[in-house]
Amino acid sequence: MSAALLESPTIASLGPDPDDSALVAMTLGGNSEAFATLVERYDRAVYHLAYRTVRDAEEARDVAQEAFFKAFSSLRTFKPGAKFSTWIFSIAYHACCDRLSRRRRYSSEEFPERADPTPGPETQAIAADEARRLRAAIEALPEKYRTAITLYHLQGRQYEEIAQVLGIPLGTVKTHLFRAKEQLRKLLNDERTEETP
Amino acid sequence: MNYDSDEALERALFALYLEEPPVELRASILAATVYRAPAIITLPEAAGLFALLGVIAWVGVSIAMGGMPLLAHTLLTMQIAVTRFFGSTITLAWLATGGAIAIILSLWPNQPTVIGERIARR
Numbered sequence: 305m306s307a308a309l310l311e312s313p314t315i316a317s318l319g320p321d322p323d324d325s326a327l328v329a330m331t332l333g334g335n336s337e338a339f340a341t342l343v344e345r346y347d348r349a350v351y352h353l354a355y356r357t358v359r360d361a362e363e364a365r366d367v368a369q370e371a372f373f374k375a376f377s378s379l380r381t382f383k384p385g386a387k388f389s390t391w392i393f394s395i396a397y398h399a400c401c402d403r404l405s406r407r408r409r410y411s412s413e414e415f416p417e418r419a420d421p422t423p424g425p426e427t428q429a430i431a432a433d434e435a436r437r438l439r440a441a442i443e444a445l446p447e448k449y450r451t452a453i454t455l456y457h458l459q460g461r462q463y464e465e466i467a468q469v470l471g472i473p474l475g476t477v478k479t480h481l482f483r484a485k486e487q488l489r490k491l492l493n494d495e496r497t498e499e500t501p
Numbered sequence: 502m503n504y505d506s507d508e509a510l511e512r513a514l515f516a517l518y519l520e521e522p523p524v525e526l527r528a529s530i531l532a533a534t535v536y537r538a539p540a541i542i543t544l545p546e547a548a549g550l551f552a553l554l555g556v557i558a559w560v561g562v563s564i565a566m567g568g569m570p571l572l573a574h575t576l577l578t579m580q581i582a583v584t585r586f587f588g589s590t591i592t593l594a595w596l597a598t599g600g601a602i603a604i605i606l607s608l609w610p611n612q613p614t615v616i617g618e619r620i621a622r623r
Contacts, residue, residue, distance in 0.1 A: 344527065352519045365522070
């Protein structure tokens, strides 16, 4: 057997953009740098999904950390043919659901049903103001619609992957997206009407 | 901006950028995963080795303090105590009861946890 075959592969040896399954395999082989690459690749998206779902920056950070910790601890259970992104999003989403159900159980706080109507400063650029309005409207959506919108429009995930992450049928994902857009449009247009004297 | 048309809303949604996560997020994830200090490993072999070292030390000290007669006497006393302990029917009955309960509990299906997870996911 040649010496090259005996050497454990490095990330550099996998090319400029190694795929996730190769990185998982390398992590299981004891290469910590491979998992660090996976963290680098998905931490922002996982945080973003958590933030959109739990609507709290502190909790979103905890969820992201918890999701990666769980993934790292149970990496051996990861199915070789599966997508790492689907898996990590799914872990994060379930962690969010746990937190939301705990929050509902221990708090009588009502979640906002409407977008924040506070207008942005007039000096702010129009685009930034529109983005703020849109974000506020997304935050006012029910959790299931908010998550679907986040995964599809903001993270560019496919219907199939969203269905797997949320554990719902493909048709339901499409329905959630349709209804989410309907509610968004209503929220944004209502707000516009209220602002107009 | 008017969002009456589906295209306008879709365009606006796709154009939204992701929020930046807290600066220390990546470092904290790495510290909790790949760079975490390894937990203290308590292998059965290690526990056995420590027990063996303890016995050797105890035998050594006994011989040094009173020679072989003291060691032999101590061992004989211990043997009698152990024989008495396990010779008692009541002791054996309690041990059997404890063992049976432990086996039953280990085989019991973990239903409450599964139901709890399902409720939490709703």
